[in-house]
Structure formats: C-alpha cells, structure tokens
Amino acid sequence: MTLPTITRRAALAGMAGSMALPAIHSASAQGAPIKVGVLHSLTGTMAISETALRDTVLMMVEKQNAAGGIMGRRLEAVVVDPASNWPLFAEKARELLAVHKVDVTFGCWTSVSRKSVLPVFEELNGLLFYPVQYEGEEESRNIFYTGAAPNQQAIPAVEYLMGADGGEAKRIVLLGTDYVYPRTTNRILRGFLNSKGITDADIMEEYTPFGHSDWQGIVTRVKAFAAQGKKTAIVSTINGDANVPFYRELGNQGIKAEDIPCVAFSVGEEELAGIDTKPLVGHLAAWNYFMSVDAPANREFISDWHTFIRNPRRVTNDPMEATLVGFKMWAQAVAQARSTGVDAVRTAMIGQKVAAPCGFTLEMLPNHHLTKPVMIGEIQENGQFNIVWRTPAPVPAENWSRYIPENANRRR
Amino acid sequence: MIARLLAVLLFCALAASARAQTSFEELVPRLGGGFGPAAEAAQALGTQGDPRALPILRALSEGRLLRNAEGRVILDGRDAATGEAIAAEGATRINLNNRLRVVLRGAIGRLALSSPNAAERRAAADAVFRTRSAENVPLLEDALSREAIPEIRALMELALGASRLLVDDVTVQRAGIIVLSGAGTAEARSLLLEARAAKPELAVDIDAGIATIDRRLAIRRGFETAFQGISLGSVLLLAALGLAITFGVMGVINMAHGEMVMIGAYTTFMVQEALRHTAWAAWSLPLSVPAAFLVTAAVGVVLERFLIRHLYGRPLETLLLTFGIGMMLQQGVRLIFGAQNREVLSPAWMQGTLMLPGGLPVTQNRLWIILFGLAVLALTMAAIRFTRFGLEMRAVVQNRRIAATMGIRTGWVDAMTFAFGSGLAGLAGVALSQIDNVSPNLGTGYIIDSFMVVVFGGVGSLVGTLVGALTLGIVNKLLEPYAGAVLAKVAVLVGIMLFIQRRPKGLFALKGRAAE
C-alpha cells in the first residue's frame, strides 16, 4: 500500500490518532461492547446439531466476559435464527453485518449455508468462523475454517481401515447422504483408494436422501457386497438424522464391527446420544476431537460446558471444540491486533496457536484452515468413543485435495 | 510413530516365532501390552488350549480385565497369570480394538468348543466358523465326535468345512467345499470365493458350489425384498392410520398429524425415563403403547374442542390451522426436550435377526412393527364395526343431522373421533421410536407419505389404507436396487399421482351415492 497523496499533516494526525488509541479503547470499555454474531439454526432440521454450537459460543462469551472481556471491552452476543433455511442464512448474515454491525460471526453447519452466506461476508468484509468438517475446495479470505479438511479426517480413517489394526479391508463401501460433502469426500477417497491399488470393482458407492429412515435394502446390499471373499469395511458420510436408523438397522441385521467395521465422519457424541450403542460397539468414527480425550484443556472444556448448560449429562463434540478453538484464536488475535477491525484481525489470526481440548496445540495456517490431529475412536457402550489411534502431531489442512485433478487448474 | 509401529511389528514377528515355547504365565501379561501384542497373546492362548485362559479372554472381550502400573493383568482382584490376590487400585481397563476382538472371538471359540454349556458351544462353533484356520480341524473333529445336539453339530460341521478349505490337501478341501455349498449362506459364498482365488485348481468344484449357493441366495433375496417391502408398508400403515380416521372419516386435513406421531414417540421416551430405575424398566415399551395413545388422544381432544371444531366443512382452512398448530407443537417439544435426539432403547426381544427355516432372515424389530401395525389395524376396524362409539361415529359421518335427532351427541362424537385418530398417530410414534430418530422433526418426514397412502388407498377405507401402504412399501423396495433410494421414492410418488388421475377416488373408493 502506498500513500502518495497523504500530506505530512495528515500523516502526523494519523500518528497522533494511533497513539491515542489505547485511551479510546479503555474509554469505550463500558460504552461499546464487542459484538459477536451467532448464526446457527435454532429451528428446522438443522437445529438438532446447531443449537449446541450456539450454546458453545454463548458459553465462551460468558467466560470471556468473566475474565474481563477483550482489551477491557465487554463482549455481547447477537443471536439470530436462520431456521435451517439457506436464503434466510444470507439475509441474516447481512442483518448481522449491516444492521447489528457485529465484529465477528460464528455460524453455519452445512456447506450450503456457508456457500449461501459467503458472498455476503465477502461483499461486506465480515469475519465468519465455520466450525464443521467439510469437503474443502474453498478458501475465502473472510472465513476461517476450524473444522477438518478431507485430509484431516477421511484419508487417515481409510488408511486405518486398510491397516492391520483396522482389519485390513480390501473392499470399501462408501455410503453417504446425497450432498456435496459426501460426494466430494468419496471422490477424494476413490482417488486415494485407486492409488492404493483398490479398483473400482471393489468400491461400492451409494447415496441416500437427507433424513433417510429405511435402510433395510441398503444394509442387505452391503452384506451381499461383503460376501465376495474379501474383507469389507464401510465408510459412512451419512449426515446427522439418518444415522440413528442406519445404525439400528446395522445392529439388527447383525453386522458386527468384527466382520464389517463402519467408520463414520459425521457421527459424534451428540448423534450417539440418541442411540442405544450396545450393538454398535467397535464401529468407528474419525474426528479431530473426542470427548474422551484425556487432556487438561478438555477437562476444563467439559466442566465449563456442564456448568454453563446446567446438565452434567450433556456431551461435547468435535464441532463444539472447533467453535471453542476458533473463538479463542479470534480473542487472541483481537488482543494482539488491539483492534476488532476485520483486516487487522485477519492478519493477526494467521499463526495463532491455541492449546485445544483435543490435547494438542493447534495453529491457524495461512490458508485459513487449522492444523489438527486425526483420531479414530471406537464406539463404546456408554456412547463415548475409545480412541484407538491418533496421529502423533497435528496435520496441516489441505483444503485443495491432491486427489482432485482439477485442482491443478485452480485460479489462485 | 512409524518407529513405534515397526517395533510393534517386530515384536509380533518375534512373538509368533516363539509362540510354541511361550508359557501361559508369560502370555497373560502381554494381554495388557497394547493392541498388537495382545492380539498375538490371545491367539497363542487360544491355540494352546489351556482352559485357564477362557475366563481371562472372556473378561478381556467384555472389558472386565484390568492392568496396573506394573503391567500385571488383573481379573476379579487376582493376578490373572499367577492367581495371587492383588489390589485393583490404580489399575485401568484394557481397551479393545477390532483386530483384538476378531482374535478373541476365535480364541474364545476354540476354548469353548468343549464347554459343558450348550449355548456357549453354539457361540463357539459360530466364532470358529468366522475365524477359521487349518489348526481348527482336529479341534472341531474332536468336538463333533462328542456333540449330540443336531443344531450345534450342523454349525460345527460348517466351521469344520470352512477350516478344511485351509488344509493343504485337495480331498479335505473338496469335503469342505461340499459342506459350505450345502450351507447356502452369503458367508459360505464369501469363503468359497476366497478359496477360489487361493486355489485355482479347485475352481471347477467351487464354481459348482457357488452356483448352488446363488440359487438359494436368489430365493432369499426375493424373500428379503418382500419382507422389507412389507415392513416399510407397515410403517406407512401405522403412520397413515390416524390420518385415515381424521382425514378419511372426518375430512379434517390434519397437517399436525406428524407432530402427533412425534408426541407419541416422546411419550415413549418419557415412559422409559420414568421407569428407568424401577422393576418395570423392561416393560417400558409395551406400557408406552397405552400411554402414547392416551397422551396424543388427550392432545387431540383439546385441539378439536378448542380449535378445529370451529372450522368443520372448511377443509382448506383446517389445513392452515393445523399447519400453525404443528409449528407450535414442534417448537414446544424442542424447547422442552431440546433439539437433540432422544434415546429410546430397544428391548432385547426387538434386537437382532431371527432365522426362519430355510435360512430366511427376519429382523426382529421390523417383525414386531409389522405385527403391531396389523394388530392396530384390526383393533381399529373392530372398534369402528363393533362398538357403540364406532356405530355413532359412522352415523355422524353419514348424516350428522339425523344422528343428532336420534340423540347422538355429535360434538362428543367428533371430539372422540379426532382423539381416536390422534391416538393412532401416537401409536405410530411408539413404533417409529424403534426405527427412527426421536427428535422434534420426527413427524415431518411422514406426513406426505401418509397423505399419499390414504389418498391412494381410497379415502375413508381402512382396507384401502392397508393395501395402499403395503403396495407402496413393496413397490418402493422392488425399485430401490435399480433406481436407488431417492429415485425409487420419486417414481412411487409420480406413480401415485398418475394413478390418482385415473382413479381420483383411490383403490378402494366408496361406491354409489354415498361417495358423491
């Protein structure tokens, strides 16, 4: 940036202004709170997943205020309900930015909701923290992605299935809900599997609609596919609601983890809370955080959560942890930049480190994604996960997958 | 990490070569030494056949085996290897992974083959079948010679057949092929295919065996499709029955029907929670049936008396009214119970698969739901046909004014009819709690299907509802393998739409002047 036309006096005035800044901030401690937008569906189909994230943000805001806010300024949450309606997400995003003038927004779960608000955040230069694992293939300067990219979840999980501990699977069933995350993830996985010598004949790929509840036929077909003389495993990208009937059917048709293990990318503690997990013991999930992680940061997180929500039976899960990590990084970045201005915070965000509940110190990369450890957990009878494998160190996110050839032509 | 993996692999290799010499006392502590060594140790313990190993391995598979800081393995307060008493304080549970589970299943199976308990032997035979190896052959032959129960004998023979495939002797392998071909299951087919890849010289025998199995499997697949279709149909039937009353009989377009189903499911959850720590816990699901009926019927009465009553004869207005009610009910439940799914347990008798004669598998929960659906239908028909209330209901439907002049309290009958329909929706909720999410959105997914069933079957005809539901279920399942789940559903919807064009009154239309 060049400043050719700025006069000497103006530059001096600017300097004086910047010197006066701390005074202004302390003066505004009572007057102007920092506004934190919360853009999660509280009604409609996504409420099941997103309400917990709203509560997480509120918890973090409360905690930060108890610790004196940021730079002496109080935080104020602005909660709106986009009602699981994608155009409404865009409207509400604009409302948060243009009417409420929030300094940062935590929000969205589905890719489509993020795609819907993305142009709004770019146009109005807002700041969005997106806390859910997704298909990658995106990198907006106005969004920080604190969930996993495919290389931080899908590929290590499949590698595990193909290894000795996972049962040396030679045939893979890719089951998913028909939307972009499973489609892209499975395309990446297919490329990965092919590179490992598993041919298309040994891959079954099937998609179901959202909220699919009758899994009888598909589970039967999986059994038939598995009866071809090779060790078979299921990779599930089945979304939220459809998982309960799917796992019930798996249990009832007697598919045991010993015979056909199933690794899921969208099933966490919250989803398991609605299922009787006894028949599912041994099935797997790949995440970057489990509630069962034994780390001081996690113990603090869980105890904060139980205090905040006033229910010791509520669970924590991966997107909640990603929300927490995003929030902490943002708070650090604001403190470091000594400003809530989007451009200043964005610059300060890169390289922020947080000792996360997953037991590792995570770092924000220049591609707006995090380094994350990958963990594989086995479902236990109590609805928790027993971590059977984890990467020794956090893995940097590859949001542009190397298994999608078109990424070579990507515009940068 | 890689270094650790290498170390583990190296250790495994060493352990394998030293297996014959390793003593029981040395092997047991290794069970707590990480997944890899534990798997090796369990394998060795199973092969050695030391009966002391059985309770230890079982404890491990059930997650009861502990390990203390010194690496000693503890079972029920004693050192598992030496038997000396030891404090369990500070000891941690030994975790399992799938690899270990597979090995344990085989090892326990081998050890339990000679158990005096028939159930254990049966489980053992099945386990050995799934983890076959050539070394099992003498073990199984021995067990077979002592086995008297035919069912277990059959299982053991199957396991023997599977293990024989791995013996390096063509005649033995042929015997194995014959046994497996006779079994006619997908698992047997899988084993044969595996053997075919390993032993090309046996291809002819194996192909013949697979052909036999495929014929059996084709029959089985047909049966499975039919069963799954009927099962889907019974779910649709349950979901639609309440609507067949409120819409079919009363002409009320109840868009809150799905929410009634949802309330029924939540009632099931409430009953379960209320009984959780009582002696009645096992009976919570059967007890939910009357509870759900009463709760939803009560909600129905309230809605009918206070709101819907004012809009009779204006079906489109009731549609809007009930849409609003549905929104409120859904959000109410969301605020009270939270947006998250609620866990409704399945009783043991509703889990797993039942094998019918001929190897035809039937999932138990689906079977119960089919029976439940039919029972509810039968009771509904009986209630309408044989009870005083049913008579009055039919009278009011046919001619409200004359019924009123004959002393029937038509307002009361309306309320009771709506309550009855709502109660039926509640029953559907009980059934759905066993196969679907118990969440505030539960009902939304069923409302359109329910309307389609009622319209397709013929409004006002319960038999039509039954036939409609079963037809839709079966057609859906027949199309699914070819078109996929989504297109099958779309095709069924389009099919119904076209059907309604041809027969606007549905399959079982009311006939004559009454239908006008």
Next chain:
Amino acid sequence: MSGRALYVDGVSVVFDGFRALNNLSFIIEPGELRAVIGPNGAGKTTMMDVITGKTKPTAGIVKFGDTDLTRLDEPRIAMLGIGRKFQKPTVFDALTVFENLELALKAVRGPIACWKWRLAAEQRDRIEAVLREIGLSERGQDLAGLLSHGQRQWLEIGMLLMQEPELLLVDEPVAGMTDQETEHTAALLARIAGQRSVVVVEHDLEFVRALGCKVTVMCEGTVLSEGSIDHVQNDPRVIEVYLGR
C-alpha cells in the same frame, strides 16, 4: 322455432353392477313439453345426466337431431342448445344477479375471449329484459347469495333463458316453493315452453296436471308408462308402483 328432436334409445347405465338406467327409450319432439315422474331412484336424474353428458351410458343411443350426444361433454352439449336446471337451485352466490345472467348470456366461452370480452349495449338490454321477466329487476346488483329460495329458482330459470336453449331439462322446479311461487314458476315455464322443448321432472302431480302435457312414468331405470296424465294415473302398473310400496 324449428328445433331438433331428442332421441333416447335403449340407454342403460350401470354403476358398479347397479343398473341405474335399463334400456330406456323415448323421444321428445321439437317444441314439446314433457313431464317425467317416477318414484325415488327411478333413474330420472341419471336420465338427465346422460342427456347432458355428465354420465356416459353403458349402452344405447342418445341423439339430438343428428348429433350423437354420448360422445360430447357437458359444455359442448350445452352449446348445442340443451339447458339444464338442477333440483337444488345452483346459482353463483358470490356474484350479483346481473353477473349471473351475464355469465349465462349466449356469448364467448373460452378463457382468453372471456378476458377481453366487454358487454355490448344490446346484450345489456337483453339481460335487463330477462331480469324483468323473472321479476328480479330490483335485485340486479344484489349478490345472488342474498336471494330467497324461490328467487334463486327464478334466477336459474332466467339463466337458462339467457342461454337460449332448444331443449330445456328442468329438475323439480317447484320443490320447496310456496303456492304463490309455484304459480309464478308454472307461468314462467309455460312461457318458455312455447318456444322450445322442455322436459320437466316433478313429484308434484298437481303441478304436472297444471302443465297439461304428455307424461312419462319411469321406474327402475325404464319407461313404465307414457301418455296423458289421466292415462298414466289409471295405468295399473303405475298404481302398483306408487301405491304398492
């Protein structure tokens, strides 16, 4: 007016095994006034349904002049010049009396034509003439829903007049009317009948007698007897049907 005759020959209608009409045959000459009587369920309404195209006969021939009516639907038959008055008066309650008549006026029928159509002065005069004829001149701008039962019957007859049909089918025009209204209605019908064929289905034998025309007695979907009112009243079969029940 030289009209066409209506031939009904061997018509049967079967609803799910129930014979609503059974080999029904009769002829209505141009300009004839005919009364049809018969007990409930004799098939009178079904007969009208068949003629106006609402119900397709299972067997038999229905001809209006040379035109085969069984191939046509209601609007086409109506445009041929066959009008029908329902048992229960059906007028358009949400429209004014004037608009009711305007809709019946012999004019364009298609949607786009209707959109563009404007009422011409002579058409307005004609509607007002009919309004006077049915005695509703004062009520032209009132909603039809506000009329009394009798007035609604007249309005419906008025709509038929606007249609200028050659053949008019009238189903129980005086049911539920006061004596005065009945008289007025009989006079109206008589005036119409002068110019066109009219078939009146009626229960009220006094009214039928007042019409003074040929009478057809229907029973169980077929013609039981035909002739003058005195003839049919003395027909033993008719007596059995009416009194033996």
Next chain:
Amino acid sequence: MRRLIILAITLLLALLPALNLAGLGVSDFVITVVGKWLCYAILALSIDLAWGYAGILSLGHGAFFALGGYAMGMHLMRLIGPRGVYGHPVLPDFMVFLGYQELPWFWWGFQSFPFAMLMALLIPGALAFLVGYLAFRSRITGVYLSILTQALTYALMLAFFRNDMGLGGNNGFTDFKELLGIALNTPLARALLFWSSLAALGGCLWLGTSIARSKLGRVLVGVRDAEARLRFLGYDTLQHKLFVFVLSAMMAGIAGALYVPQVGIINPSEFSPGNSLEAVVWVAFGGRGTLLGAVLGAFTVNGLKTWLTSVAPDLWLFVLGAVFVAVTLLLPRGLIGLLEKRR
C-alpha cells in the same frame, strides 16, 4: 382513496433504492430484504389468483417458484464463465469437482438471458399445464388437488437433491457474479433488481386485477363456487382452470427468477412442501380472493418473520404459529377483511 394509498406506498417503495444509492439512511439490508419480500408478494399473488378466484389451492406453488429460480440460476452460473475457482471456461465449479467432462444438454442455451427468462416462464408453465390438464380432466379438485400438488413439489425436491441431476444437488447454485453485465454485489444491481421486482409485482397485480374485473374473473368465481353449473352453461371449465393455473405458475416462475439473484442462492429446499404451505398462509393471512390482500399478507408475515427471528430466535415459531391459528379462526377474510371492517 384506496388507489391513493397504493400509489403512495408504491412510490415510497420505489424511492428506497434511490435513497440507498444516494447514501441517505436506507441500508443494503433493507433493500435486499424488501426486494425479497417483493418476490414473495408476487408468489402470494399468483397463489391467490388460482386459489382466491378459481378455488384451485395448490400446495406446490413453491415448485413453480423454484423452477423459475433454477432457470435464472442456470443463467447466472453460465455467466460466471472462467471466473470460477477452477477456471474452467464452461463448466460451473460444482461440475468440475464432481468430475463432469462436459455440460449436460439441458444446460444449453442458458447462457442467453432472453432464453433463460423464457425458460423461467415456460418450464413452470409447461409443468403446470401438464399437471393441471391431468388433474382437471379427472375432476380432481379441492383437497385432493392440494395433496397432489404437495406430492409434486415433494417429488421434485427429492429429485433436485440428487447430485446426479446435474443441477448442483443440495448446494444448488451460489456465488453468482453478474447479471446483464452488472456485478451483483453492487448497490446498483440491487437497486435495479429491486425496481424490476417492484415493476413485476405491479405488472402481475395489474394483470390479476384485469382478469378479476373481466368476465373471466367472474367465470373463475363460478368455477370456485359452482363448477357444474358453469359446465351446463356451456363453459369448458377445464380451459379456464388450466389458463389461470398456468398463468399463475408463470407468475410464480417470474417471482423465483427475480428472487434468486437477490438472495444469491437457489437450492432444492425451495421445493420443500413447507415453503409452499407457508406461501399459502401469507395469502390466507392477508385475505384470499383479494389480490391486494395476498400482497399485504406476504409483506406482513415475512416482515414478522424477519423481525422475530432476530428478536425471539427461540420463540418465533410459536408466535407465527399462533398468528396463523388466530387468523384462520378469527379473521376468515384475513387482514384485508379487518381493514375493511374498520372503515
């Protein structure tokens, strides 16, 4: 009097984008939200034309709206051209990363604006013609027709959710760049779209009023109240019903086409039966059978929704549900009825 009020409100609305462009206190948010409501008002109007006049209650009108939106969406996707993330000259991003090699045939022609607009009219119109012809010919009326149209939009939703359709699956179309050479994220584009929507609403209102006042309007009322009578008067009511149903579907298509560039996304959830039902509620709320009532209903309910989802995110469904219940029970003629009673 009434005319004056309407004129004043229209002028006031037309002024909003001008104030926004001039930076005089009208925020972008207001423009996009009101612009969206204008499209909803057209949808409500189209439903009212079929329901309020001809008694054809379609619970699948959202499908026509969405189809119009998809036609516009396809055009906007084609206009992105090589500006997508993958820089493919023709294929939209979602096709590239799902591995499409070439554009599916049904995408041809959508690069042309007139063609896309024609399709936004013709596709909903053709579907309405097909469905209407089959249904009306079989004399499917009232509740049955409602359920049938609801199933139609549900089936379309399921179909459009499939990624194999080649229409973006669940994500649908987003990240539009420009329309007719104007970048969409500029105040100018927003103002132009707003004015277009206002003009379209005015046009549809004029069209609807002209129909309602003509003999066709009276025929449609006749269809609603006593269809059999009309048929015996020689009206082939199939034609009239089809005409109004197709016209109404086309209006909904226009509404959808204007809606998509303003909200920046079109996805299959627009087909969800709940959306169509909600639109019917707007009409009932405002007052069915009066075109202005439909417009008023769309504005009021959506205004309420926008306000409540911010003010009472947990409770707004309750409030809205209660409002629906109250209106159906207490105000059978809707808001318009209430206003007229007042006077």
